Amino acid sequence: MTELLEDPALINSVAAKTVELRRLLAQVAVDFTPAAFANSLGAEDMVLTDLIVREDIGIEIFSLDTGRLPAETYDLMGRLKRHYGLNLKLYYPRHRLVENYTREHGINGFYDAVELRKACCHARKVEPLQRALAGKKAWITGLRAEQAATRAGLAVREFDAGNGLEKFNPLAGWTKNEVWAYIHANAVPYNKLHDQGYPSIGCAPCTRAVAAGEHVRAGRWWWEEPTSKECGLHVKRA
Numbered sequence: 001m002t003e004l005l006e007d008p009a010l011i012n013s014v015a016a017k018t019v020e021l022r023r024l025l026a027q028v029a030v031d032f033t034p035a036a037f038a039n040s041l042g043a044e045d046m047v048l049t050d051l052i053v054r055e056d057i058g059i060e061i062f063s064l065d066t067g068r069l070p071a072e073t074y075d076l077m078g079r080l081k082r083h084y085g086l087n088l089k090l091y092y093p094r095h096r097l098v099e100n101y102t103r104e105h106g107i108n109g110f111y112d113a114v115e116l117r118k119a120c121c122h123a124r125k126v127e128p129l130q131r132a133l134a135g136k137k138a139w140i141t142g143l144r145a146e147q148a149a150t151r152a153g154l155a156v157r158e159f160d161a162g163n164g165l166e167k168f169n170p171l172a173g174w175t176k177n178e179v180w181a182y183i184h185a186n187a188v189p190y191n192k193l194h195d196q197g198y199p200s201i202g203c204a205p206c207t208r209a210v211a212a213g214e215h216v217r218a219g220r221w222w223w224e225e226p227t228s229k230e231c232g233l234h235v236k237r238a
């Protein structure tokens with residue numbers, strides 16, 4: 001991947017997009033105080049983390065600890081602390097919701113049906129996200145349009161009707177190579193699973209490596225159809 005840094009056209013496009021990204025984040029921090037960045041700890045989110053922390057942009061950074069994350073993701077949290085001095089603000093699931101789910105459906109009930117998978121994601125991700133966003137005027141994500149069929153046409157700015165606040169996806173138009181060129185050019189920490197065939201990383205039991213040429217989200221909930229592959233954090237509601 002470091003060979004990306006030898007592509008002048010790519011370096012130029014990353015430089016131009018980084019200027020725009022910095023400007024947008026700073027503007028969001030001013031116009032939508034308090035704003036928060038939901039850091040999923042994927043490669044894209046490391047770009048946003050790097051800019052927000054190094055430029056000291058006034059946007060809170062938080063992550064959702066579902067309790068089922070891979071060890072490599074916890075390792076990355078530790079490296080963020082060492083590299084940036086960043087103590088990630090973590091939100092956890094309500095223990096009663098998780099207890100009820102596992103008693104009714106089993107510890108890995110999410111494999112049995114899309115509805116049960118979504119119910120697990122709701123308890124471990126959506127409900128904590130709602131608490132994290134309470135009182136915020138805007139939230140920021142690292143979503144990119146080319147990541148999934150469900151993200152085609154993704155806007156940089158949209159109103160999140162479900163959570164009742166503005167939502168910014170400043171990397172919507174970034175390519176995968178632009179993300180990785182930024183990471184390598186700036187020596188940004190990233191999840192080691194990315195080097196083991198995991199382009200997209202979520203909970204350990206619901207993420208696996210993909211083969212060369214497979215879609216970037218093919219390893220997420222691989223037993224489901226592509227059109228259902230969202231956890232509920234980014235679902236549009238009218």
Ligand code: SF4
Nearest residue numbers: 110120121124203206
């Ligand atoms: S990704 Fe899997 S383990 Fe994580 S919350 Fe969703 S269903 Fe549960």
